[in-house]
Amino acid sequence: DSGVTQTPKHLITATGQRVTLRCSPRSGDLSVYWYQQSLDQGLQFLIQYYNGEERAKGNILERFSAQQFPDLHSELNLSSLELGDSALYFCASSFMPGDSYGYTFGSGTRLTVV
Amino acid sequence: AQSVAQPEDQVNVAEGNPLTVKCTYSVSGNPYLFWYVQYPNRGLQFLLKYITGDNLVKGSYGFEAEFNKSQTSFHLKKPSALVSDSALYFCAVRDLRSNDYKLSFGAGTTVTVRA
Numbered sequence: 600d601s602g603v604t605q606t607p608k609h610l611i612t613a614t615g616q617r618v619t620l621r622c623s624p625r626s627g628d629l630s631v632y633w634y635q636q637s638l639d640q641g642l643q644f645l646i647q648y649y650n651g652e653e654r655a656k657g658n659i660l661e662r663f664s665a666q667q668f669p670d671l672h673s674e675l676n677l678s679s680l681e682l683g684d685s686a687l688y689f690c691a692s693s694f695m696p697g698d699s700y701g702y703t704f705g706s707g708t709r710l711t712v713v
Numbered sequence: 714a715q716s717v718a719q720p721e722d723q724v725n726v727a728e729g730n731p732l733t734v735k736c737t738y739s740v741s742g743n744p745y746l747f748w749y750v751q752y753p754n755r756g757l758q759f760l761l762k763y764i765t766g767d768n769l770v771k772g773s774y775g776f777e778a779e780f781n782k783s784q785t786s787f788h789l790k791k792p793s794a795l796v797s798d799s800a801l802y803f804c805a806v807r808d809l810r811s812n813d814y815k816l817s818f819g820a821g822t823t824v825t826v827r828a
Contacts, residue, residue: 641820644816705756
């Protein structure tokens with residue numbers, strides 16, 4: 600167990616629907632990162648939060664949004680889902696942004712859009 | 714901009730033989746470099762990192778990596794591979810000059826160690 604908790608582990612939903620993925624960072628970590636892993640795109644950085652504030656944005660679609668709450672957990676909201684959104688979504692955390700110790704990854708949420 | 718290239722999609726070796734997984738990077742400033750390993754249906758696990766100091770970095774499970782600034786490379790090595798080393802390996806980089814702190818990952822290299 601890495602200490603980063605992601606729920607749910609698996610999610611199957613239909614096109615056009617909206618889902619919420621949840622991430623609880625490792626105890627003491629203030630920064631949360633979201634990554635998407637798909638077969639054709641590899642690991643893509645989506646967005647980063649530090650202590651409740653957005654710090655960096657990557658290749659995140661406008662249909663996607665995220666936030667980090669005061670208790671530091673984060674949620675990634677995916678709406679108007681398309682087949683191409685099927686992927687493994689990872690959350691990672693670190694104490695500080697850009698922590699030189701690297702990031703601790705959760706086990707991921709596997710999203711399947713049918 | 715920062716980027717990582719892992720030129721080999723797959724590496725196949727026999728158990729007991731040396732294992733090398735290649736990685737080259739591109740950054741504007743100085744790099745932080747990382748290797749992660751992913752087993753099936755699992756998250757990424759940290760193996761080792763280079764920040765500063767010795768060019769040869771030792772990590773978990775007997776892995777090591779050599780930082781070569783002139784060749785902008787950070788190849789992962791293991792002297793004697795095990796079947797249990799079969800997994801997907803990712804190299805990642807962060808540019809110390811960047812204002813954000815995201816890691817950029819390579820496409821990954823699938824390592825298969827045959828008994």
